Amino acid sequence: MYQIDFDRPIRVYFCGIGGISMSGLALILKSRGFTVSGSDRSASAETQRLVAEGIPVAIGQRGENITDDIDLVIFTAAIHPDNPEYIAVQEKGIPSLTRAELVGEIMRNYGMPFAISGTHGKTTTTSMLSDILLAADADPTLSIGGNLKTIGGNVRIGHSDFFVAEACEYTNSFLSFAPRIGVILNIEADHLDFFHDLADIRRSFRAFASLVPADGCLVINADIPDYEEITEGLACPVVTFSEHPGADYVCAGISYDKSGEPSFIAETDKRSLVKKKMPVVAPLSQEFTLAVPGHHNVLNALAAIACADIAGVDRAITRSALAEYRGADRRFQYYGVRNGFTIIDDYAHHPTEIRATLEAAAALPHDKLWVVFQPHTYSRTKALLPEFADALSLADTVIAADIYAARETDTLGMSAELLSREISARGTPGFYVGGFHEIEEYLLKNCRKNDLLITMGAGNVDTIAKDLMSGG
Secondary structure (H helix, E strand, O other), X not given: OOOOOOOOOOEEEEEOOOOHHHHHHHHHHHHOOOEEEEEEOOOOHHHHHHHHOOOOEEEXXXXXXXXXXXXXXXXXXXXXXXXXXXXXXXXXXXOXXXXXXXXXXXXXXXOEXXXXXXXXXXXXXXXXXXXXXXXXXXXXEEEEEEEEOXXXXXXXXXXXXXXXXXEOOHHHHHHHOOOOEEEEOOOOOOOOOOOOOHHHHHHHHHHHHOOOOOOOEEEEEOOOOOOHHHHOOOOOOEEEEEOOOOOOEEEEEEEEOOOOOEEEEEEEOHHHHHHOOOXXXXXXXXXXXXXXXXXXXHHHHHHHHHHHHHOOOOHHHHHHHHHHOOXXXXXXXXXXXXXXXXXXXXXXXXXXXXXXXXXXXXXXXXXXXXXXXXXXXXXXXXXXXXXXXXXXXXXXXXXXXXXXXXXXXXXXXXXXXXXXXXXXXXXXXXXXXXXXXXXXXXXXXXXXXXXXXXXXXXXXXXXXXXHHHOOO
């Protein structure tokens, strides 16, 4: 694999530079003195931001974009061998790296790189830890999978040893990372267009855990079934967190206010941490209050607290930062009120995430809970169809939008109509009413004052929330 010498900046071209992760990495390299350019299939807010930062972006991917003065090309996972730029790179013999390989190269240049993995909660936990380090004036470099209000985007260029990044398991990309502190929030069946089954996914997370060096640490959710299979024989210390007694960090006494925002006691097992030669930060029992709703965010916060302790952050700073954390974009994001009904958008695209979001929504004052759900990929919808229908049936009414294909072309016999029928079979009205414009018209006619509407999914369903709030 090509090795980057960060003391000798070169000319780097990003193929697919408009992605939220790729754009952030491009900015990091530019800050290190590299000459950066790239291309994407279409213009976007991200490409416009890059241009404003002095990074040339070609719209449309063509072979002639790959010029002889390029020293290295970075490919996003969405680029396939038939892409004209990919073909040109191979023909010219220009070295290349995947996006994940570049993250690994960058991580090796930091003394304390954190890689936060898990089927759910990566962006939220990464954002929480980021806000804590910022509050502690730790000057971290950040690469987040969503826009964080605190930094006004998804990337921040710092000048300390701290580097914080999400680590996604899809296509085993996180196995190219080089974390000193690895985090595993949860492990569930997902991305079954790549993985064979849950056992295959667990093997991948085991391989990720094995990347952590002996002088690092793995932070893992002890509520993962048989989590010891993931941690057995690791060279590094293993710090556990859980909502049940017996872990190094335990959340106890969980309660919720009228907005569904939780408070909890974080209890730390001093004896266990001392035995593992890990930092012990006082107080050992401390109350935390969050400004983001939902039980799932308690565990996300507990993982962030453990990471902050490892980083040496004063607990008073951690407590204050979490109390002020307002979430990343598209994570239970409040849009406003239209015609008396409240509009929220959420990125949930897996049954577990949907259930967590709807349970959080149940605590909010409302008369009727509406969900517009846009399934993400045909393969995920097919593999988890009963689970999707079960989770969505927690709403009062569900409108299924057309499936967001993302990287896929084969429908596998799946459709929004089929999902809506599965939801209705469980006693919750499920509808398919057409495209986004038709959905917006239907909502304006049927949502009433004091109702709660959540647009949900990992595609572009947030367009509906934006249109409704803009008067569309």
